Amino acid sequence: xxxxxxxxxxxxxxxxxxxxxxxxxxxxxxxxxxxxxxxxxxxxxxxxxxxxxxxxxxxxxxxxxxxxxxxxxxxxxxxxxxxxxxxxxxxxxxxxxxxxxxxxxxxxxxxxxxxxxxxxxxxxxxxxxxxxxxxxxxxxxxxxxxxxxxxxxxxxxx
Amino acid sequence: xxxxxxxxxxxxxxxxxxxxxxxxxxxxxxxxxxxxxxxxxxxxxxxxxxxxxxxxxxxxxxxxxxxxxxxxxxxxxxxxxxxxxxxxxxxxxxxxxxxxxxxxxxxxxxxxxxxxxxxxxxxxxxxxxxxxxxxxxxxxxxxxxxxxxxxxxxxxxxxxxxxxxxxxxxxxxxxxxxxxxxxxxxxxxxxxxxxxxxxxxxxxxxxxxxxxxxxxxxxxxxxxxxxxxxxxxxxxxxxxxxxxxxxxxxxxxxxxxxxxxxxxxxxxxxxx
Ligand SMILES: Cc1cc2nc3c(=O)[nH]c(=O)nc-3n(C[C@H](O)[C@H](O)[C@H](O)COP(=O)(O)OP(=O)(O)OC[C@H]3O[C@@H](n4cnc5c(N)ncnc54)[C@H](O)[C@@H]3O)c2cc1C
Ligand code: FES
Ligand code: FES
Numbered sequence: 536x537x538x539x540x541x542x543x544x545x546x547x548x549x550x551x552x553x554x555x556x557x558x559x560x561x562x563x564x565x566x567x568x569x570x571x572x573x574x575x576x577x578x579x580x581x582x583x584x585x586x587x588x589x590x591x592x593x594x595x596x597x598x599x600x601x602x603x604x605x606x607x608x609x610x611x612x613x614x615x616x617x618x619x620x621x622x623x624x625x626x627x628x629x630x631x632x633x634x635x636x637x638x639x640x641x642x643x644x645x646x647x648x649x650x651x652x653x654x655x656x657x658x659x660x661x662x663x664x665x666x667x668x669x670x671x672x673x674x675x676x677x678x679x680x681x682x683x684x685x686x687x688x689x690x691x692x693x
Numbered sequence: 694x695x696x697x698x699x700x701x702x703x704x705x706x707x708x709x710x711x712x713x714x715x716x717x718x719x720x721x722x723x724x725x726x727x728x729x730x731x732x733x734x735x736x737x738x739x740x741x742x743x744x745x746x747x748x749x750x751x752x753x754x755x756x757x758x759x760x761x762x763x764x765x766x767x768x769x770x771x772x773x774x775x776x777x778x779x780x781x782x783x784x785x786x787x788x789x790x791x792x793x794x795x796x797x798x799x800x801x802x803x804x805x806x807x808x809x810x811x812x813x814x815x816x817x818x819x820x821x822x823x824x825x826x827x828x829x830x831x832x833x834x835x836x837x838x839x840x841x842x843x844x845x846x847x848x849x850x851x852x853x854x855x856x857x858x859x860x861x862x863x864x865x866x867x868x869x870x871x872x873x874x875x876x877x878x879x880x881x882x883x884x885x886x887x888x889x890x891x892x893x894x895x896x897x898x899x900x901x902x903x904x905x906x907x908x909x910x911x912x913x914x915x916x917x918x919x920x921x922x923x924x925x926x927x928x929x930x931x932x933x934x935x936x937x938x939x940x941x942x943x944x945x946x947x948x949x950x951x952x953x954x955x956x957x958x959x960x961x962x963x964x965x
């Protein structure tokens with residue numbers, strides 16, 4: 536049974552038909568064609584499928600797509616503004632925080648969720664923000680350093 | 694096979710659908726149900742949801758706490774009046790899991806999950822079940838005892854608010870800051886004239902579901918929280934437990950380390 540689903544994706548209205556009961560990850564990738572979201576385990580375990588739903592981090596593989604009707608979803612594809620990379624993307628490059636890159640989309644979105652709420656995070660805040668995201672390459676330290684750099688680089692709000 | 698998704702504005706309607714639809718499974722945060730759906734679990738033919746506002750309600754008064762079963766770990770962390778439960782909510786998964794994971798879903802989570810359910814057991818919580826024909830309240834202990842028998846819908850969970858400093862919680866994991874439970878211990882340790890009066894201790898991951906440490910509770914009654922005085926309670930700490938052998942820890946290891954962590958909790962660790 537197909538069902539229609541409509542939501543905002545990176546500030547644009549999108550709509551698609553999906554099999555009823557589909558998870559948000561499959562709908563984003565296969566229904567809408569946003570391949571910036573990655574799937575690793577489809578079990579909620581690896582974190583690479585992390586997206587923001589109404590500003591909060593969610594594991595898209597264990598999120599029922601129909602529960603996102605009318606909501607606002609952010610993925611890595613929406614991070615850069617034209618040719619300008621998001622401070623997190625620049626910091627990840629400069630700190631070599633991506634090796635194979637598989638965890639990177641989820642890490643970036645988990646980190647964005649943190650910085651949107653807490654522009655001056657401590658190292659502990661960063662560790663907690665990415666603790667549901669597995670990286671098998673970097674040993675996490677370059678990622679933590681990149682998120683702290685990005686916080687310093689972003690225009691101060693207070 | 695595709696799955697039908699049925700969303701109801703009222704919990705009572707969702708409860709009726711749960712008992713009448715073929716292969717119906719309730720979906721709360723979905724952190725466990727959607728795993729099963731992704732694996733094409735054949736017993737799930739219909740997902741039942743509810744958008745009833747009472748399902749996510751939080752009511753805290755000086756004496757009592759009443760929580761809709763759809764309250765998430767993140768919502769608990771956002772409620773200052775529930776600071777004593779913050780260490781428990783923070784112990785469940787990473788931030789993205791906590792945004793979705795509900796307290797009601799935690800009552801059904803198989804061991805070694807169920808950290809929040811152990812805390813609710815120590816708090817002597819009651820569970821309200823919604824049915825097509827009305828509501829029914831029962832103790833969490835009784836509810837857990839019959840958990841596997843039926844598809845009732847839990848609408849809310851309530852408990853007496855513990856006095857300051859009385860509630861303690863600890864979770865032992867191999868991975869930090871987030872990992873599955875080797876074991877979890879939650880306790881209410883009220884004192885009268887410096888001695889324990891009516892303790893309530895619950896374990897997570899020490900059986901198929903959260904359970905009371907009744908032998909340790911009895912051995913603590915009337916004793917001060919001092920090393921010598923708690924020794925008899927530690928000696929019987931693992932009585933009545935039947936921990937699992939799993940990828941996180943062996944049953945033997947869980948029993949071995951239980952008294953060590955119970956001792957630390959009784960002597961002051963795990964206060965919020
Ligand atoms: C990566 C990851 C890490 C995790 N870490 C932890 C952890 O550290 N500690 C822990 O305790 N758990 C953990 N969990 C397990 C799970 O997220 C939690 O137990 C959570 O509280 C389950 O709630 P939910 O709302 O997501 O449940 P769902 O997946 O929606 O439902 C789970 C089960 O409960 C039933 N159910 C849910 N709500 C109700 C209700 N109100 N009435 C009747 N039936 C209901 C469903 O039908 C289903 O059978 C983890 C899960 C993942 C994916
Ligand atoms: S694909 Fe979602 S957590 Fe791994
Ligand atoms: S860069 Fe390879 S998993 Fe993180």
